[in-house]
Each structure stands twice: as structure tokens, then as C-alpha cells.
Amino acid sequence: MKFFIDTANLSEIREAYDLGVLDGVTTNPSLMAKEGISGEQNVRAHYKAICDIVDDNVSAEVIATDFEGMIKEGKELAKIDDKIVVKIPMIKDGVKAIKYFSSEGIRTNCTLIFGPGQAILAAKAGATYVSPFVGRLDDISYDGIALIEQIVNIYENYGFATQVLAASIRHTMHLIRCAEIGADVATCPLKVITGLLNHPLTDSGLAQFLADHAKAAGK
Numbered sequence: 001m002k003f004f005i006d007t008a009n010l011s012e013i014r015e016a017y018d019l020g021v022l023d024g025v026t027t028n029p030s031l032m033a034k035e036g037i038s039g040e041q042n043v044r045a046h047y048k049a050i051c052d053i054v055d056d057n058v059s060a061e062v063i064a065t066d067f068e069g070m071i072k073e074g075k076e077l078a079k080i081d082d083k084i085v086v087k088i089p090m091i092k093d094g095v096k097a098i099k100y101f102s103s104e105g106i107r108t109n110c111t112l113i114f115g116p117g118q119a120i121l122a123a124k125a126g127a128t129y130v131s132p133f134v135g136r137l138d139d140i141s142y143d144g145i146a147l148i149e150q151i152v153n154i155y156e157n158y159g160f161a162t163q164v165l166a167a168s169i170r171h172t173m174h175l176i177r178c179a180e181i182g183a184d185v186a187t188c189p190l191k192v193i194t195g196l197l198n199h200p201l202t203d204s205g206l207a208q209f210l211a212d213h214a215k216a217a218g219k
């Protein structure tokens with residue numbers, strides 16, 4: 001299972017990368033805005049800075065919503081670095097753009113997936129990744145994890161190469177459930193990745209080991 005971090009914050013990306021378990025980064029226009037990044041040049045420079053930290057898989061989202069606009073913008077984004085994956089929304093022109101980029105050998109991440117039919121379309125168009133939003137479905141009383149499971153099963157039925165990238169992950173149990181049902185990737189905030197470290201028995205066990213060691217050493 002690949003771990004991506006879901007942020008445009010450079011210090012959080014560095015922290016996750018330094019842990020040695022990071023396989024990529026996802027951003028979206030809201031996450032870029034949260035870091036105060038705006039203007040074409042600044043946005044590109046920020047994506048480049050992210051690419052310089054990680055080994056691969058930096059999702060950069062297009063703003064255009066028409067086919068020509070998405071192609072133009074996606075090509076510019078892909079030129080920034082070989083690590084860029086062009087993130088395209090699940091809309092009609094987006095599907096066409098994914099097909100185009102797929103034929104050009106440019107990787108894509110189809111975002112804003114909320115149903116299995118959308119995931120089938122994205123896979124048929126040749127998306128590298130699909131991003132179903134687990135947390136946002138849970139927020140409106142739909143089962144986000146069930147959607148991940150459904151898409152994993154459908155892709156297995158037909159051998160689609162598109163990878164299931166579970167997005168909108170809010171807590172460690174989301175991530176663990178995604179791992180159990182075979183999501184290829186989970187993109188999470190830093191606190192979810194580091195949250196996997198925690199267990200009270202690890203803390204108390206380590207404290208006891210160190211105390212016993214100190215006692216035996218006469219300290």
C-alpha cells in the first residue's frame with residue numbers, strides 16, 4: 001500500500017518523507033490556498049518545491065473545467081517535473097482529458113469520485129489513479145469505505161490498471177480499513193500517518209523496559 005500525504009505544507013511533507021514511508025503527495029486548490037499560494041508562477045514554484053522533497057507522485061490539480069483548458073494546463077503542470085501526476089475532476093470534459101493524457105503517457109489522478117460508475121468511467125479512460133473521497137461520504141451518512149471496497153472489486157473483475165487512491169481520509173481507522181480491503185493508496189493528513197505509531201501498551205512497555213534496565217545498572 002502506498003502512503004501519500006494530503007497537504008501542500010512543505011514542512012509536513014518533509015516530516016512525512018523523513019519518516020521513510022512516504023510515496024507521494026496530493027494537493028488540491030483548497031490545500032494550495034491554505035498555504036497562501038496563488039498566481040501561476042508561485043503555484044508552479046510550489047509544486048517544484050514539493051517535487052524536490054519526494055521521490056515521485058505529486059498530484060497537481062487543474063483549475064480549468066473545459067477540455068482545451070484542462071489539456072493546456074495539464075501539459076504545463078506535467079512540464080514542471082516528471083513526478084507530477086495531473087489531477088483532473090470527474091466531469092465529462094475531465095474524462096476526455098484523462099483519455100488524452102493517457103494516450104500521451106502523462107499520468108492522471110481523477111478526483112472527486114463519489115460513486116462506482118464514476119470510477120468505472122475514469123478507469124476506462126485510462127486514469128492512473130482514482131480518488132474516491134471517504135470522509136466526505138461519511139460526512140453525509142454514506143459509507144465511504146464501502147465505496148472503496150466496491151471499486152477495488154470492480155477493478156479486480158476486469159483487471160483495470162487504475163489504482164484506487166482512497167482520499168479524504170480523516171483518521172487512522174479509515175486508513176486501516178482501506179488497507180484491509182486492498183486500496184492501492186491512501187492519501188492522509190500527517191496526523192493520520194503519525195497516528196499509526198500510537199499504542200498505550202507500547203508507551204508503558206517501553207517505560208518499563210527502560211526502568212528495569214536502569215535498575216539493573218544500579219541507576
Ligand code: E4P
Binds near residue numbers: 026027111131168169
Ligand atoms: C485529495 O486528493 C483530496 O482532495 C482530499 O483528500 C480531500 O480531503 P478533504 O475531504 O479532507 O478535504
